[in-house]
Amino acid sequence: MVRRVMAGDQSPQPPAGGAGQGWVAISYLIAGIAxxxxxxxxxxxxxxxxxxxxxxxxxxxxAGGIYLIVRRLGV
Amino acid sequence: MSTxxxxxxxxxxxxDDFFLPPIVEGTNPWFTKVTLLVWIAVAALIIFFxxxxxxxxxxxxxxxxxxxxxxxxxxNNVAKDLIGHDGxxxxxxxTTLFCFVLLTNLxxxxxxxxxxxxxxxxxxxxxxxxxxxxxxVVGIRQHGFAKYMKNSLIPPAPWFIxxxxxxxxxxxxxVFRPFTLAVRxxxxxxxxxxxxLVFTLGGFVMLNSNAWLAPVSVVSWLMAIAxxxxxxxxxVLQAYVFTVLTASYIQGALxxxx
Numbered sequence: 001m002v003r004r005v006m007a008g009d010q011s012p013q014p015p016a017g018g019a020g021q022g023w024v025a026i027s028y029l030i031a032g033i034a035x036x037x038x039x040x041x042x043x044x045x046x047x048x049x050x051x052x053x054x055x056x057x058x059x060x061x062x063a064g065g066i067y068l069i070v071r072r073l074g075v
Numbered sequence: 076m077s078t079x080x081x082x083x084x085x086x087x088x089x090x091d092d093f094f095l096p097p098i099v100e101g102t103n104p105w106f107t108k109v110t111l112l113v114w115i116a117v118a119a120l121i122i123f124f125x126x127x128x129x130x131x132x133x134x135x136x137x138x139x140x141x142x143x144x145x146x147x148x149x150x151n152n153v154a155k156d157l158i159g160h161d162g163x164x165x166x167x168x169x170t171t172l173f174c175f176v177l178l179t180n181l182x183x184x185x186x187x188x189x190x191x192x193x194x195x196x197x198x199x200x201x202x203x204x205x206x207x208x209x210x211x212v213v214g215i216r217q218h219g220f221a222k223y224m225k226n227s228l229i230p231p232a233p234w235f236i237x238x239x240x241x242x243x244x245x246x247x248x249x250v251f252r253p254f255t256l257a258v259r260x261x262x263x264x265x266x267x268x269x270x271x272l273v274f275t276l277g278g279f280v281m282l283n284s285n286a287w288l289a290p291v292s293v294v295s296w297l298m299a300i301a302x303x304x305x306x307x308x309x310x311v312l313q314a315y316v317f318t319v320l321t322a323s324y325i326q327g328a329l330x331x332x333x
Binding site: 020024031035036 | 230239244247324327
């Protein structure tokens with residue numbers, strides 16, 4: 001059924017789509033904040049520290065997310 | 076649901092407006108307009124591609140040209156551009172996905188139907204799960220389970236930051252990807268339907284409530300028409316984004332190192 005147009009075309013792989021990369025970057029950032037914010041919340045629930053670990057978790061997670069964006073998507 | 080003055084207009088629009096009664100009263104409650112629309116979409120796509128690809132000609136007929144343009148677009152601009160030459164084997168899935176999402180979205184603005192199955196989270200969720208299983212299976216087949224997990228979970232970083240990064244990688248790849256795929260499509264279609272309800276029903280509410288507000292209801296309906304065109308754009312965009320993201324996840328799973 002499929003007509004193999006340009007089946008022999010072996011052009012080198014172009015960079016992945018910009019939209020996809022944008023979503024990956026956003027998802028790292030949000031995942032970082034969410035995961036470590038949640039871990040901070042767990043710590044807060046356990047030791048009752050008035051929410052401070054949530055903030056620390058969110059900031060550390062954001063830093064981790066940005067680091068991942070740089071390592072995975074940076075040139 | 077409150078009604079305004081003497082009218083029987085359900086106002087304000089609510090989530091209840093998305094849960095339609097069964098088509099035939101007193102029969103299976105799951106057989107609603109939404110169910111019927113999904114069946115119609117599946118049948119229409121199967122018939123369309125069977126008919127247009129029957130006896131393909133070197134010089135394509137008009138219908139064959141339309142089908143080939145759609146397939147060619149997904150094959151070249153999504154599968155090949157994003158995944159590379161390897162991606163052509165995913166072009167049939169990506170095309171099916173694109174067409175199905177596009178058609179079911181489109182039901183949201185077709186006059187007389189105006190209900191998209193994708194405004195129920197269940198349908199985008201199933202599509203997202205299919206894409207999720209696909210890119211994981213593809214990755215595991217390509218690299219083997221251990222190496223695929225290592226590729227997706229362990230970024231190139233000094234060992235002492237890894238405990239910080241691995242949970243982020245895990246959640247963003249295996250939890251957020253299917254979740255955001257589903258929610259992005261669902262929320263767009265849900266909000267679109269809601270906005271059209273607000274402006275269409277709102278026009279009737281104003282018409283019925285007060286003589287001074289009656290002329291404004293015309294503005295409300297004009298807005299509803301304008302927003303329908305905006306929805307048309309959102310519909311195509313969301314179908315495209317869903318397909319592009321699936322392709323980009325497959326590309327990520329196939330890549331040697333991210």
